[in-house]
Amino acid sequence: MKKLIDAVDDVVLDAMRGMAAAHPSLRVDLEQRVIVRSDAPRTGKVGLVSGGGSGHEPLHGGFVGYGMLDAACPGEVFTSPVPDQILAATTAVSGGAGVVHIVKNYTGDVLNFQMAAELAEDEDIEVVPVVIDDDVAVQDSTFTAGRRGTGATVFAEKIAGALAESGGALADVAGVAKEVNERSRSFGVALTACTVPAAGRPTFDLGEDEIELGIGIHGEPGRERVGLRTAIEIVDAALSAIDEDMPLSGSEVLVMVNGMGGTPLMELYGAYAAAEKWLAGHGATISRRLVGNYVTSLEMAGCMISVCRLTPRLTELWDAPVETPGLRWGR
Amino acid sequence: MKKLIDAVDDVVLDAMRGMAAAHPSLRVDLEQRVIVRSDAPRTGKVGLVSGGGSGHEPLHGGFVGYGMLDAACPGEVFTSPVPDQILAATTAVSGGAGVVHIVKNYTGDVLNFQMAAELAEDEDIEVVPVVIDDDVAVQDSTFTAGRRGTGATVFAEKIAGALAESGGALADVAGVAKEVNERSRSFGVALTACTVPAAGRPTFDLGEDEIELGIGIHGEPGRERVGLRTAIEIVDAALSAIDEDMPLSGSEVLVMVNGMGGTPLMELYGAYAAAEKWLAGHGATISRRLVGNYVTSLEMAGCMISVCRLTPRLTELWDAPVETPGLRWGR
Amino acid sequence: MDTYAWMVRFAELVSADAERLTRLDSAIGDGDHGSNLDRGMRAAAEALSADLPPGKVLMTAGRTLVSKTGGASGPLYGTALRRAGKALGDASEVGAVELGAALRAALEGVQELGKAEEGDKTMVDALAPAVTAYEAAAGEGLAAAARAALDAAEKGAEATVPLQARKGRASYLGPRSVGHQDPGAASTVLLFRALAETAASS
Amino acid sequence: MDTYAWMVRFAELVSADAERLTRLDSAIGDGDHGSNLDRGMRAAAEALSADLPPGKVLMTAGRTLVSKTGGASGPLYGTALRRAGKALGDASEVGAVELGAALRAALEGVQELGKAEEGDKTMVDALAPAVTAYEAAAGEGLAAAARAALDAAEKGAEATVPLQARKGRASYLGPRSVGHQDPGAASTVLLFRALAETAASS
Ligand SMILES: Nc1ncnc2c1ncn2[C@@H]1O[C@H](COP(=O)(O)OP(=O)(O)O)[C@@H](O)[C@H]1O
Ligand SMILES: Nc1ncnc2c1ncn2[C@@H]1O[C@H](COP(=O)(O)OP(=O)(O)O)[C@@H](O)[C@H]1O
Ligand SMILES: [Mg+2]
Ligand SMILES: [Mg+2]
Ligand SMILES: [Mg+2]
Ligand SMILES: [Mg+2]
Incomplete structure (x- = not known):
């Protein structure tokens, strides 16, 4: 460590x-x-x-x-x-x-x-x-x-x-x-695990060609381990899961493309571009956003996408x- | 990668x-x-x-x-x-x-x-x-x-x-x-290397017990490879090198404890605490500061400390x- | 029954096994159960003294666990011990029957707070059968009852392996939680091992 | 001398060796020399056409390199080729002597811009001896001169290994830059390999 x-x-x-x-x-x-x-x-x-x-x-x-x-x-x-x-x-x-x-x-x-x-x-x-x-x-x-x-x-x-x-x-x-x-709904993806200082070793092992879908923010494994995917595919997996649970079409949304700690901002912006395109294609408009590290999981690589369906009052606040x-x- | x-x-x-x-x-x-x-x-x-x-x-x-x-x-x-x-x-x-x-x-x-x-x-x-x-x-x-x-x-x-x-x-x-x-002067330290996407593999290899002192921000190796050190020792190495080149005693300084991309904010704050103590012990006062990722090297773990000797006009600007x-x- | 010796021994066992508990928690949780309980029980052992009445010992250990542990296990273990201590009241001597009532109170406290049933893959899966086994064997004396409780706790903890978690962090894994032992059930075994050792030597 | 064929062949060689060049740059630089030059020369090859006059070919390749490569090598290689092209002027045929003057101009351009001397562990360590060797052999004709230049470039590049860098990124490593070949010198060898192959087959 x-x-x-x-x-x-x-x-x-x-x-x-x-x-x-x-x-x-x-x-x-x-x-x-x-x-x-x-x-x-x-x-x-x-x-x-x-x-x-x-x-x-x-x-x-x-x-x-x-x-x-x-x-x-x-x-x-x-x-x-x-x-x-x-x-x-x-x-x-x-x-x-x-x-x-x-x-x-x-x-x-x-x-x-x-x-x-x-x-x-x-x-x-x-x-x-x-x-x-x-x-x-x-x-x-x-x-x-x-x-x-x-x-x-x-x-x-x-x-x-x-x-x-x-x-x-x-x-x-x-x-x-x-x-x-x-x-609001969120969905996270890990490209690597993180190491809790007191534990001294990564919480889970991920192969060079694997990622975890549906991770939490506590270094816990996710809901499914799949092969390495592109940013567009990862964003699709996250937003599809969110949209299935809370239909987004027709909404003005606040979106956060959140880094888990170890993913460069450059990549988060790339993911944001993919998210913007996905949402536009599904009838939703991003009216507010955050791109960066806001809720991390130590040095885990990966991202979490969060979406909030805004109202005028929520936007104002x-x-x-x-x-x-x-x-x-x-x- | x-x-x-x-x-x-x-x-x-x-x-x-x-x-x-x-x-x-x-x-x-x-x-x-x-x-x-x-x-x-x-x-x-x-x-x-x-x-x-x-x-x-x-x-x-x-x-x-x-x-x-x-x-x-x-x-x-x-x-x-x-x-x-x-x-x-x-x-x-x-x-x-x-x-x-x-x-x-x-x-x-x-x-x-x-x-x-x-x-x-x-x-x-x-x-x-x-x-x-x-x-x-x-x-x-x-x-x-x-x-x-x-x-x-x-x-x-x-x-x-x-x-x-x-x-x-x-x-x-x-x-x-x-x-x-x-x-202004800076000095950086890497705990891990980073991977340029086009190269596909880490720019340099660092052992589990090694760090690089004096790294740049382009994934280039530093001036010396040494054994793993504590945050206090790393901050001491960085600030000593800066102080030797530009004596800090008696100055009001702007300090940046900058993450290289892959080091948790938590650790950067720990390093900032060490830097504040070091500077106080060497007669310098921090009057402005940044703690976070401002000049990164992709997902490299490590930090860079930058110090600027302020004047009233620089502080105002x-x-x-x-x-x-x-x-x-x-x- | 020397509740002080019990708690001190529990703290020792947790300390010795902290890494294993954390490893179990890494597999289906967040990799901190060992360090959590170790931090809590260290503080508890320090807060205790041998001259406290037996019930007070458990209450103090419980309160310290709540204050120092954090996580899910802090409130749960803390409540268990506080309830057990409360059940013992001011008594200066604790026999097999009184301890049985205290253990039952501990189980009730955990279930009231955490809402877990047996089979949810939590510490309850070790605690509940242990308490039942203890009660069944209480007539044979403290040492025998504690030994029976340990056996039952061990079996209960082992039996969490094939279960799918429905409470705690492991529940987030859904079917992937199957095949791993619950860390809280594993630490509950240590609680009863400490009890059995203490009872045997008294 | 078919400068178009030369440039196309150079682009091919760079493409084939891009990974090696990047690996050399990883050791003492920032790990991008291969992808930089490959990106630049791909664009250059695309910008060229066989019917351009020889000087214009090199000038266009140089300008494209400046516009597309980035890094230190973009301006340096770009300037080298632009200067060489300029030296050739509007001539529709290029002989051994004219090419010698063009190569000399290229070297001067690189040194003017980058301020590197021989021994600083840069592309100059391959380029300078290559140009000198070319000039010395120019009397024997294009193919022989190009062959001599290639040999000298190879020796020059090899000779960068024990040097400590004084220019470019490798200089930041101080004594740790010793023991590695300079990536820009290595790519310069490819420039002369392309030249030698082109000259031999024409
Ligand atoms: N609702 C619950 N009821 C009973 N026990 C629970 C419950 N939730 C979690 N636990 C127990 O707590 C253990 C985890 O403790 P710990 O790792 O210290 O806390 P956290 O899960 O907050 O990281 C689990 O293994 C399980 O036995
Ligand atoms: N001042 C200079 N003069 C001549 N060549 C130089 C100079 N600085 C760097 N170079 C050459 O450039 C090469 C590095 O090119 P490249 O990796 O593409 O650019 P960068 O160093 O900007 O990443 C070095 O190997 C060296 O040969
Ligand atoms: Mg845990
Ligand atoms: Mg926890
Ligand atoms: Mg480079
Ligand atoms: Mg570069």
């Missing part, structure tokens, strides 16, 4: 030290392991908290700031944060108007956020959890853990963050996050100013 | 197609292979053009926009652009006040830009080239090709772009770019609004 790290056990803490040093707009608490907007809590503002395993940078810590998250709690690499952390983030941003938890749908995340919410209620902080489950690669069923939360998390954090920034009420902020989740280390416009 | 591409020969063109589709603020000419601000040329504004081999994204195409470059000409992967391309970019942005060429110091880049400048002079466009040569890993000498241009290119493009945007004259825009170059796909603040 070759990584730019010091001690395997300190990677998350060292990254947080770097965030603290690099971003004066953030308050980084190394003890509690939370990253908080330096102006939090703001009285009367609904707090927006997210968190999850580390290794998906810039998600979530890189999305803390004006118009997006109020706090993030990074767990160990690919491991949900613990309730204490989530509680610390929740109290740090509570301005009396309640706190929304954006939770990616993984058993660990759901359970730890649930425990934290109970603890927060004990401190009289109203918490509304919104669970993101946009990954169409996973068959949905009430008998299973359900779909994973992946790329749509960025959409939900940005759009709910804009509403919270403009003074939206607790139910509305949670509501718009849920609406984004319902209108998307366009609202945002100022975070990972996403910035309008100020 | 596993890449998210279609045909090996079309990777640059496909990426440009994606840029064109994703960024309405850019005019992308696939025929001429140039990426131009959509409001160019602006009468009376000094034009700022850069270019070089592709594979360093977001450099340079991702830095075209308000407050930075007016145009970029991407060559084939790791191959300098041709004079025709550079001439097309130069004429596209010429508003009568002259054009500055930001050229990274590689024989190919220098020769192709030089030929383009001669052609532009034939069309009565005054061109001033500024050669960036900030890489301390290369021994400087008048008998050799001299030092490579690497990370300082981002600094020069941002700062000269701000001056050009605010109406600076040709000599001043070129002058400030030169000043930035003179006050650095802080000026910029709106490009790869760098954005203030609007």
